Amino acid sequence: xxxxxxxxxxxxxxxxxxxxxxxxxxxxxxxxxxxxxxxxxxxxxxxxxxxxxxxxxxxxxxxxxxxxxxxxxxxxxxxxxxxxxxxxxxxxxxxxxxxxxxxxxxxxxxxxxxxxxxxxxxxxxxxxxxxxxxxxxxxxxxxxxxxxxxxxxxxxxxxxxxxxxxxxxxxxxxxxxxxxxxxxxxxxxxxxxxxxxxxxxxxxxxxxxxxxxxxxxxxxxxxxxxxxxxxxxxxxxxxxxxxxxxxxxxxxxxxxxxxxxxxxxxxxxxxxxxxxxxxxxxxxxxxxxxxxxxxxxxxxxxxxxxxxxxxxxxxxxxxxxxxxxxxxxxxxxxxxxxxxxxx
Numbered sequence: 001x002x003x004x005x006x007x008x009x010x011x012x013x014x015x016x017x018x019x020x021x022x023x024x025x026x027x028x029x030x031x032x033x034x035x036x037x038x039x040x041x042x043x044x045x046x047x048x049x050x051x052x053x054x055x056x057x058x059x060x061x062x063x064x065x066x067x068x069x070x071x072x073x074x075x076x077x078x079x080x081x082x083x084x085x086x087x088x089x090x091x092x093x094x095x096x097x098x099x100x101x102x103x104x105x106x107x108x109x110x111x112x113x114x115x116x117x118x119x120x121x122x123x124x125x126x127x128x129x130x131x132x133x134x135x136x137x138x139x140x141x142x143x144x145x146x147x148x149x150x151x152x153x154x155x156x157x158x159x160x161x162x163x164x165x166x167x168x169x170x171x172x173x174x175x176x177x178x179x180x181x182x183x184x185x186x187x188x189x190x191x192x193x194x195x196x197x198x199x200x201x202x203x204x205x206x207x208x209x210x211x212x213x214x215x216x217x218x219x220x221x222x223x224x225x226x227x228x229x230x231x232x233x234x235x236x237x238x239x240x241x242x243x244x245x246x247x248x249x250x251x252x253x254x255x256x257x258x259x260x261x262x263x264x265x266x267x268x269x270x271x272x273x274x275x276x277x278x279x280x281x282x283x284x285x286x287x288x289x290x291x292x293x294x295x296x297x298x299x300x301x302x303x304x305x306x307x308x309x310x311x312x313x314x315x316x317x318x319x320x321x322x323x324x325x326x327x328x329x330x331x332x333x334x335x336x337x338x339x340x341x342x343x
Contacts, residue, residue: 058105058315059324059342062093066109066311067328067335074330079279080111080306081243081271089311103317112236112327113306114244116142118202119195119234120301121161122168134298135238136161142231142252149225150217155210160218163205169193181206196234235310235327235338239303242283243271254287255296263290278304307331308338 069086077084085092089109097104120135143157166175169192182189182204189204196202202219221227231248240249250267254260266286270276281304287297307330315322326340 054102054315054317056322058100058103058317059313059322061096062105062107062313062315063311063324063326065089065092065096066107066309066313066326069109070309070328070330070335074332077279079243079304080113080241081278081304082111083274083278086309103315105313105315107311107313110310110312111241111244111306112233112308112310113239113241113303114246114249115233115236116231116240116249117236117238118164118199118232119168120238122165122170122195124169131300134301137255138240138249138252138298138301142248145248145251146218146225146228146231150222150227152210152214152218155207155214159208160205160210163207164202167191167193167201167205168195177208178206199229199232199234202228233308235329236308239301241304241306242267242302243278243304244306253283253297253302254292255298256292259291263287263292266290280304 066086066089069089069092073080073084073086081087086109090106093105093107097106116139117135118139120132121139123129123132140157140161143160147153147155147157162172162174163178166172166178178191182191192201203215205215207215217227219227219229221230226246226248231246240253242250242253245253247264251260251264254263263286266289267283270282270286276282281299281302283302283304284294284297284299287294309328309330311326311328313324313326315324322342324340324342327338329336329338
């Protein structure tokens, strides 16, 4: 007996159902993938938010600890030097981190008075003429040494010093020449006629006769030679702390070169000895014993105390981290926040 042939309509219905089922499976797979993606994003966002909150809390704690250390130091010590508690700040943070379960905190407190205060070069007040000239002399000597070390021979240190003073608003005869140069750049700009608000302003300066790239080399230095970026501060207002001043700066302190090497050696020995008395003008005695007359030491801009500090904090939470740098001004009455930035 012959069986009836399959119905064409039934085959079409079965094919349609299969296609619909496949489409539904594709849609469900897509929805599942999107749901997994959203879940992953939500989880990642949650981890990021938690890490950010934890990082902020740790950095806030580090900031409070830094302020407390600096206040206590002012009460207990008349001088500021690297062997004090603020100089051992990271050791304190390491001890605290051992007790933390949410992350670790590291950092350091450094003395901004150990750097050259770049905003003290322009003579904007005749009453500060003596002090300003002493700062100018130290900076010029430091700049000459730096140019020699970096083999920068086209532009002169004297011309660059004049450029800084003009940029910061001092009325000097060369000002029109500087303004013409700034206006002739590919993207013209004008000098601020104010003190530096950022160290990078140094890169905008007109340096007569200097070759292209000289100002960048002077600012950034090399792997073995520190540039101006690492030797100056826009936050510190002086005086220069001889207990902590960097070596390039201390080498520029004596007005004369005679017996300077002996003076620097005496300074290094004294500063590296934790038993030394850092609460006196010991550097004047060092100069005297080296055969340098007191008149050849710019003592009006030198001290053994500091008023401005940089606090660097890094909070590590899992695979993430938060970095914060703050600048503090310390007085007899309070500690003020000058500025901050984070990563």
